[in-house]
Amino acid sequence: MTENRPQKTILRALAGELQPVPPVWMMRQAGRYLPEYRATRAQAGDFLSLCYNPELAAEVTLQPIRRFGFDAAILFADILLICQALGADLWFETGEGPRLSTIANAADLAALRPAHAVHDRLSPIYETVRLLARELPAETTLIGFAGAPWTVATYMVAGRGTKDQGPAHALMTADRAAFQRLVDLVAEATIDYLSEQVKAGAEVVKLFDSWAGSLKGPDFTDFAVKPVARIIAALKARHPGLPVIAFPREAGQGYVGFARATGADCVALDNSVSPEWAAAQVQIDGCVQGNLAPGHMVTGGDALVAETRRVVEAFRKGPHIFNLGHGITPDAAPENVTLMIETIRRG
Ligand code: 1CP
Secondary structure (H helix, E strand, O other), X not given: OOOOOOOOHHHHHHOOOOOOOOOEOOOXXXXXXXXXXXXXXXXXXXXXXXXXXXXXXXXXXXXXXHHXXXXXXXXXXXXXXXXXXXXXXXXXXXXOEEEEOOOOOHHHXXXXXXXXXXXXXXXXHHHHHHHHHHHOOOOOEEEEEEEOHHHHHHHHHHOOXXXXXXXXXXXXXXXXXXXXXXXXXXXXXXXXXXXXXXXXOOOEEEEEEOOHHHOOHHHHHHHHHHHHHHHHHHHHHHOOOOOEEEEEOOOHHHHOOHHHHHOOOEEEOOOOOOHHHHHHHOHHHOEEEEEEOOOHHHHOHHHHHHHHHHHHHHOOOOOEEEEEOOOOOXXXXXXXHHHHHHHHHHO
């Protein structure tokens, strides 16, 4: 290997290198399926206090690395923290999920804080990244992240998670210019937020567009492609060589050409697309990440082993980072995670 080639397995995959054993990490790898996570969250008091406590957030980020030896650690935080930094109210209803103040019109939008003001609220997150950069094992890649503007905007408009993102679509239809201003504001804040994560030690950043699947045609181009392309271009201008993973979840056909259209180094795939289809249609443009169905972490057994092998096999001819198609769920069994990793690494 030459001197300037990255050593860490995740960075090698992101640079386009084909590896005999794909590196692996898991969305929501720090989460409620782990007893040690539940204990630390209880110590913090609640979810948001955990996110804003650098020592405890670093601790839960490290827990799955210690237990399973994943190739990457993902900063423990949440995509909705930036909404609070922009001036929205944010809280979590136990057992129900996030709640935010809503944005119904241009006046609500005008009341938000400017993008450059986000750092005062988000500085504890940068401290978590600094702690992790010091404490992680030398072979583990540190991933920073943010929500993509469309997904963040859907929560800011509706004030909660929604099945069809109806309120965001309604604002888009009623006042497309105002909706565009919201997306632009979030994009601008996200560039600054991710740039600070990189300065603090994040080696890769990932953009989560969990609700990209409800955007069709020109809306997909305007709100799932263009803002992500803008963020990636700005980050790469500030941090030459920074690898970026984009996750336009449930984009379907929209995955085809997504890396080229946005400048992403890797496209993360959900499990609604088959790995064989994605190898032919998406991996031809570069590294992909994914895409085992998270349900296998609950059910385990022979099906987990067979499907894990299928994903590895389908993506064997190109750069690949093994992951789930979405986050691991609270009812998953940690032994199934061990079985998945052994299956990947032992073949
Ligand atoms: O009570 C708890 O402990 C809350 C569960 C939880 C966790 C573990 C939430 C609430 N957020 C997180 C952490 C989190 N969220 C991470 C940390 C790193 C890791 O993966 O280990 C990351 C990357 C996220 C990203 C996130 N938050 C997304 C994008 C990915 C996805 O899952 O689609 C979204 C949509 C959120 C919002 C959110 N935060 C929490 C919940 C339950 C939700 C979803 C709300 C909804 O149903 O719409």
